[in-house]
Amino acid sequence: xxxxxxxxxxxxxxxxxxxxxxxxxxxxxxxxxxxxxxxxxxxxxxxxxxxxxxxxxxxxxxxxxxxxxxxxxxxxxxxxxxxxxxxxxxxxxxxxxxxxxxxxxxxxxxxxxxxxxxxxxxxxxxxxxxxxxxxxxxxxxxxxxxxxxxxxxxxxxxxxxxxxxxxxxxxxxxxxxxxxxxxxxxxxxxxxxxxxxxxxxxxxxxxxxxxxxxxxxxxxxxxxxxxxxxxxxxxxxxxxxxxxxxxxxxxxxxxxxxxxxxxxxxxxxxxxxxxxxxxxxxxxxxxxxxxxxxxxxxxxxxxxxxxxxxxxxxxxxxxxxxxxxxxxxxxxxxxxxxxxxxxxxxxxxxxxxxxxxxxxxxxxxxxxxxxxxxxxxxxxxxxxxxxxxxxxxxxxxxxxxxxxxxxxxxxxxxxxxxxxxxxxxxxxxxxxxxxxxxxxxxxxxxxxxxxxxxxxxxxxxxxxxxxxxxxxxxxxxxxxxxxxxxxxxxxxxxxxxxxxxxxxxxxxx
Ligand code: MSP
Numbered sequence: 001x002x003x004x005x006x007x008x009x010x011x012x013x014x015x016x017x018x019x020x021x022x023x024x025x026x027x028x029x030x031x032x033x034x035x036x037x038x039x040x041x042x043x044x045x046x047x048x049x050x051x052x053x054x055x056x057x058x059x060x061x062x063x064x065x066x067x068x069x070x071x072x073x074x075x076x077x078x079x080x081x082x083x084x085x086x087x088x089x090x091x092x093x094x095x096x097x098x099x100x101x102x103x104x105x106x107x108x109x110x111x112x113x114x115x116x117x118x119x120x121x122x123x124x125x126x127x128x129x130x131x132x133x134x135x136x137x138x139x140x141x142x143x144x145x146x147x148x149x150x151x152x153x154x155x156x157x158x159x160x161x162x163x164x165x166x167x168x169x170x171x172x173x174x175x176x177x178x179x180x181x182x183x184x185x186x187x188x189x190x191x192x193x194x195x196x197x198x199x200x201x202x203x204x205x206x207x208x209x210x211x212x213x214x215x216x217x218x219x220x221x222x223x224x225x226x227x228x229x230x231x232x233x234x235x236x237x238x239x240x241x242x243x244x245x246x247x248x249x250x251x252x253x254x255x256x257x258x259x260x261x262x263x264x265x266x267x268x269x270x271x272x273x274x275x276x277x278x279x280x281x282x283x284x285x286x287x288x289x290x291x292x293x294x295x296x297x298x299x300x301x302x303x304x305x306x307x308x309x310x311x312x313x314x315x316x317x318x319x320x321x322x323x324x325x326x327x328x329x330x331x332x333x334x335x336x337x338x339x340x341x342x343x344x345x346x347x348x349x350x351x352x353x354x355x356x357x358x359x360x361x362x363x364x365x366x367x368x369x370x371x372x373x374x375x376x377x378x379x380x381x382x383x384x385x386x387x388x389x390x391x392x393x394x395x396x397x398x399x400x401x402x403x404x405x406x407x408x409x410x411x412x413x414x415x416x417x418x419x420x421x422x423x424x425x426x427x428x429x430x431x432x433x434x435x436x437x438x439x440x441x442x443x444x445x446x447x448x449x450x451x452x453x454x455x456x457x458x459x460x461x462x463x464x465x466x467x468x469x470x471x472x473x474x475x476x477x478x479x480x481x482x483x484x485x486x487x488x489x490x491x492x493x494x495x496x497x498x499x500x501x502x503x504x505x506x507x508x509x
Contacts, residue, residue, distance in 0.1 A: 003041060004041065004248050005033075005041045005044075006043075007029050007033050007036070007044070007045050007252070007253045008029070008046045008234075008253070009026045009029045009046070009047040010260060011047070011048040011050040011227055012078050013056065014049050014056060014074035015056050015059035016298060017077050019306065020291075020303070020304035020322075021257070022078070022081070022306075023085060023306040023318075024322050025255055025256070025286065026085065026089075027322055028328060028403055029045065030045065030457075032253070032398065032401070032403070033045035033089075034088055034457035034477075035398050035406075035457040036398075037477075038456065038457065038477055039395065039398075039479055040480060044244060045089045045090050046090065046091050046230075046234045047087070047089045048092050048093030048230060049079075049093075049094050050223070051071040051095045051096045052095055052209055052221075052223050054128050054207055054209070054223075055223075056070070056071060057209035060209075067209050068096065075094055081306065084306065084307060084310055084315070085306070085310070085319065086315055086461060088460075093230050093233060093234050095230055100229070100233040102238070103232060103233035103237045103238055104226045104233070105212075105221075106237065106238035107225070107237070107275055108214060108221065109214055110276065111271060114276065116274040117158055117161070118158070118159055118161070119156070119157075119158050119159075120159050121156050121157060122153060122155055122156075122157035122201040123153070124153060125144075125151070126150060126151055126152075126153040127146070127149065128149075128151065129148035130144055130146055130148045133200070134150060135198070146259070153206070156218075157201045157202070158201070158213065159199045159202060160200045160274070161199055162197045162198065162200045163199050165197065165273065166196065168273055169197075169270060170190065170194065172269060172273075172279060173189070178282055179281070179282055179283065180265050180282075180283055181282065181285070181400070185258065189262070192266070193266060197266070200222075204219065204220055204221075204222060205220075210222075210226060211226045224263050224267060225271065228268045228271065231252070232245070240277075250277075250281055252280040253280075253281065253283070254268075254280055255286065255401075256283060256285050257285065258285040258286065259288070264285075284328075284401045285329070286328055287329060287330045287332060288331050288332075289326075289332055289334050290333045291303075291333075291335075292335050293335075304334060315461060316458075317339075317342075318339075319458055320342065320343075321338075321339045323403050323404065323406075324404060325342065327404045327405075328402060328403040340503045343500065344503055346411060350411065350414050350418065351451070351499065351500065352498060352500040354414060354421070355448055355469070356496060357421065358421065358448060359469055359470075359496035362441055362493060363495065365426075366437075366438065368494075369489075370442065370489050370493065371437075371442050371445075372489040373439040373443070373489070374436070374438070374439050375439075377439075379420065379424070380443045383417065383443055383447055386413055387446070387451075388450070390409055391482075394406050394409060410454045413451060417451070420443070421444065426440045426441055445470060448470060449470055449472070449482070449487055450482065452466040453477065453479065453481075456477050462499050462500065465497070465499060468494065469494060470493065471487070471493045
């Protein structure tokens with residue numbers, strides 16, 4: 001597990017302010033970045049904003065704002081998600097950064113030198129909302145298959161010889177069966193590539209807001225060429241000897257939404273091969289959220305503001321819900337009732353109560369100290385073994401990006417610990433068998449310590465708080481530490497505090 005790990009989110013278009021869909025992708029990536037760090041891997045976690053192209057230029061124009069001023073302002077809204085959601089990204093990239101513009105141009109030159117770019121003219125359909133070209137045959141009732149409006153574009157354009165990559169891509173998918181997850185998405189991509197690939201228009205000449213094409217500034221780069229390059233800019237490209245590039249490329253996991261699969265699974269590896277670079281190791285496409293059963297869209301006015309959500313429910317609560325509610329890779333529905341239900345049952349009742357009853361019992365009845373255990377009985381060993389053996393299970397699910405399974409597995413331990421409290425009844429042992437009570441409490445505190453580490457990638461704040469309540473004030477969040485440093489008997493515990501308050505239901509008259 002010690003190999004380097006580079007994880008990225010898509011870079012977000014700044015034509016619109018952040019909504020829950022953006023937060024979701026970044027939180028999922030953050031959970032994986034944190035888990036990998038705890039497993040001892042060297043991690044580079046990247047997110048950022050996609051700031052060029054016709055869509056952004058239009059949005060700035062509509063507002064009557066200079067595009068640079070516009071993107072600076074909206075990008076800040078995305079950057080504000082980092083502290084808001086306790087994201088641990090190592091860098092926030094912007095495609096208007098000078099070094100990114102240089103990297104995109106360098107990639108272009110490389111693809112051109114190697115014979116994969118030629119000049120021609122494009123005449124066809126373009127959807128500004130998707131920033132995508134569509135063939136006549138792809139249109140559905142005069143619209144893009146995504147429902148976006150299309151416009152007829154006819155302009156001089158450079159082309160990328162995508163058609164030359166049909167066979168190399170199919171060979172690459174065959175040789176790297178784990179390149180695309182989930183499996184169903186992989187099949188979708190293979191079918192599409194088997195159907196044949198047309199050369200791709202990769203420059204625009206009817207507007208200006210983009211990366212200028214080297215030696216032909218009448219053209220700006222097609223925004224997807226520019227955008228995808230961000231993943232290598234951040235590692236120091238075009239310097240392929242840059243330390244981060246050497247360390248992390250291509251040990252990469254791109255987390256994306258299912259809507260941008262084609263760009264990442266087809267165009268991106270083809271561009272990289274054209275430039276003589278190895279394609280990434282893996283990409284994983286997650287599903288889409290609806291809001292109370294409806295498609296989320298600005299025109300419907302039902303976008304979910306992540307800032308409001310955190311203010312109302314708390315950051316860990318929102319992170320937990322998003323990771324737990326929907327199997328990662330599938331579509332799901334966001335509803336406040338479901339969120340409140342999860343907070344009250346999974347967090348307040350199951351987890352919060354377990355911590356609260358154990359910690360306050362120790363505080364009141366065991367001199368607020370980690371007790372000294374005697375010999376463990378079978379049920380004690382069983383719970384502690386379950387806690388230890390959870391780690392490899394989490395690791396297996398992490399490798400498959402089965403994030404919801406990771407959360408579920410942790411909650412199985414919560415359930416087992418709650419059943420253990422009920423069965424062992426430390427409160428009745430207090431008078432009858434204080435020695436046994438000490439052992440039971442020790443086992444429970446140890447289990448809580450495991451739980452505090454396991455929830456750290458999902459709920460970093462609650463994790464640190466719980467560790468503090470367990471007398472570990474400066475925790476090193478590392479699974480090695482978890483395995484090696486058992487709780488020390490005699491350590492004084494602070495006064496317990498609740499971890500997850502209940503949401504009181506509004507009275508319905
Ligand atoms: N700029 C491109 C990505 C370039 S990556 C080199 C882009 N940006 S986006 O802002 O439109 O979308 C970014 C991500 O947000 C996508 O992965 C998309 O799937 C995700 N989501 C947007 N709305 C969403 C939901 N309603 N639900 C879940 N994720 C959604 O595409």
